[in-house]
Structures are given as C-alpha cells and as structure tokens.
Amino acid sequence: MARRGSYAKGVAKREEILERALEVIAQDGYRAASVKEIADAVGLSQPGLLHYFASKEELFVEILRKRDEMDQSSLDGSIDELRAKFLSVIEHNASTPGLVELFSRQAVEGADPQHPAHDFFLQRGAGLRAAFAEGARPAGEESRPVGEEASEFVAGMDAETAARIFQAVADGVQLQWLLDPTVDMAGIVDTLLNLLITRSDHD
Amino acid sequence: MARRGSYAKGVAKREEILERALEVIAQDGYRAASVKEIADAVGLSQPGLLHYFASKEELFVEILRKRDEMDQSSLDGSIDELRAKFLSVIEHNASTPGLVELFSRQAVEGADPQHPAHDFFLQRGAGLRAAFAEGARPAGEESRPVGEEASEFVAGMDAETAARIFQAVADGVQLQWLLDPTVDMAGIVDTLLNLLITRSDHD
C-alpha cells in the first residue's frame, strides 16, 4: 500500500515511537517536556527523534493524538455505554499522571492560534461534545425506537451547553487532581453526569 | 508601622509593580511568561525587577495573589450575592485573556509539590470551595446543630463534590475560552449554577 518501502517503514517507526513515548510518559511521568527526555525514553538521540517529527510541538501533538486513538475505541453507543466509556478513560487517566500533565500543559499552550496543537484541541473538543450530545440526546429524537425512553437534558439546557459543562468538568477536575492526587476524578464526573442526564426507567 | 523606612518602601514598590504588571498583562496579553517581558512592561530592567522577588516563580504567584486580592472584595453574603460576585469575576476575566492564560499555565505548573505556586493553588481552591459550600447552603440550614439533617445539594450530592464541580467548570471553561474566545464563560457557569443549586422560595 505504501508508495515507497522506506516511507512505510518511517511511518511504522513513527507509530512505534509514539507508542513507546506513551508508555514511558504514563509510567515514569513527564517532567519537563523536552525533546531530549522523550528521545532518551524511546532510545534515540535527540536529533534521531526529531528526524521523525518536524518540531517539538508536532511531536507532542502526535503523542496526544495517539493516546486518543488508543482510548477512543469508539465514542458511540447508548448513553449508558458512552458513559461507561468516558468514566473508564478517566479512571485510566488516574494511573497516568504524566499524560494528564502533558495534556493539560498542551491545552494551555494550544490557546495560541499559531500553535500546532490549536487545531487539534479545537477538533478534539468539538468531537467530544458531539459524542456527548449525540449519546445524551433527549428521548424520541432522531433514530431512537419508539417506546424506549431515553436520557434528556435538564431544565431547558441545550445540548451544546450541557456538552461544554461536561467537557469543562472533565478538564477542570484534572487540574484539581494534578494538584491533589487524592481527588476522585471519576467520582466527580460521574456525579455531574447524574445531574446532567435525566434518566428514565428504561434500564 | 513598618520597622524600617526602606523596608516599607520596598513593600510599597512591590505592590506598585504587581498592580502595574496586572494592568499590562490584562491589556496587552501575556506571551511567554518571561521575567524580562514583565520587567519591560513595568518599566524596570530584568535584574531590577528580580530585586523585589526571589525568583520568577515567586513573581508569578504574587501576581496571581494580587489579582485575587483585588477581585475578592469578599466572597460571602447570600447565595444570590455570592453568585453575582462569581459571575462578575468571570465576566471581568473575559476582558483579560492574558491573566486567564497566566493563571491556567501556573495552575498546571503548580502541580509539582515543589513548585512555589503549589500551596497557593491548594489554598485558593480550598477557599473557593469553602465559599461556595458556605454560600450555597440550602435556605434555612445555616448553622444547624450537628445531628440534624445536614444540608444536601441536589440528588444526594455532598457540598464538597458540588463545590469541586463548580470549581472544575470555572477552570475548565477557561480552557475552552482560551481556545475559542467566542465561548460564553459566564453563561455556561451560570447554567451550571442553576443546575447545581436547589433554590427554595425564600426570596
């Protein structure tokens, strides 16, 4: 499929580097976000690593993209399934402080429209909110079988706002947890979801 | 009251520097968080500025502390008053992107227990949540004797969790707004507060 053998191999190596970087950052934590640290971790020299990525920023964005790729087997399904997936990811995050810190740091730096992470975070946020809104869609809308009562938003809140609240809590609780690892991220998000999603007795 | 004239003057100058730094960062934004940039902004050389602060980290923490000091005239009063104050601060924040970015950046860096901002953020968070829990106490609860039914937020949520959700939304919505300034921070927080606070007909 690859146009050139060397190109295909380069891509494969890139993926291998990203997977290894994820492992190392998850296990050993992430201290300073320097290219050299990642290079050491994946067993390459600093220029050797930058051979595969145009810049430091691109490297970090790709690491985050890879993480999402591995987390989001699929962000769909019923509200209960989706909810379980969200909470599962959050619980997993609680075992990878380095990745959470990397994510939070890049989220701030990506504020600059010029930053390579800018588009990534814009699209990621939009995708997350869309998945939430789709999964938590009020009963009777769209392709939901008649008779099967489903979730619905509370108090006249529109789906976009509910999704933004959900996203804000997911992000904000990470900051609290980074500061104090005893904070129960999943528990707080779960409580919010209970509040945000009016559940009916469809079981 | 000052033990020494020179000391008093140093303190006064420190305050003046912090106020000026706040103005400049609020107006012109904040680009890289370098001591030199702040020094230029407040009209001092880089060593001239560091004469007043032990390190870069201390400088930035003091800037944030000063901002809180100017914002929090008093975080108390009735729930309606408190709510108005919170929203007022958030609306004001929307006119000072540089300060929001500085805050968010420091919040991540303060995750490290060794970082000078660590204690600041721990205490700030605790204070914010305490103010919320105190102010959002259901009507009539006030200083109830122990043993009686404790106040409860919606859906069996305890006050601490509600406060953490509030804090998470306040912080998280800032990240969304930094990424996309069209996001209505105050509106989202306001909507959450409607959801979070069970209002009784006490007015």
Added chain:
DNA sequence: GTCTATATGCTGATAGAC
C-alpha cells in the same frame, strides 16, 4: 536512518558599578 557535533537563541540569576 541515526549518530556526533554544533549553531543559535533564550532563560533566570548574579556581580558589581553607580
């Protein structure tokens, strides 16, 4: 494709004149 060596720039911090 990966290395060593290096260019270049920036950072925070300090020494010492005034």
Added chain:
DNA sequence: GTCTATCAGCATATAGAC
C-alpha cells in the same frame, strides 16, 4: 535601588559523517 554586563545552562534545530 537600579542599572550594565555577564554567566552558565538548557532548549530546539541543523550540518554532516557514517
């Protein structure tokens, strides 16, 4: 108290050998 001058360190990025 504030400056000029300077330091040492570390960052990313690149050149060029192998």
